[in-house]
Amino acid sequence: MAKTKRGRALxxxxSRGRGTCPICSATRIKLLYPRAKTDGTQLKVCKRCINATQFKVDAISG
Incomplete structure (x- = not known):
């Protein structure tokens, strides 16, 4: 049986959840994972950058 609901929330x-990752600058990639900066602002990052160090996350301007 096909899984017709898979990915429907996107x-x-x-842009179907896609954009440019603020950490690794990958373009047209899914940004689904929230990361918090030290000041409390939230960023959406790609799957590869979920485990990025907090230092890299805080270095993002904006």
């Missing part, structure tokens, strides 16, 4: 996100 359709409601702008």
């Amino acid at each position: 359709w409601n996100l702008p």
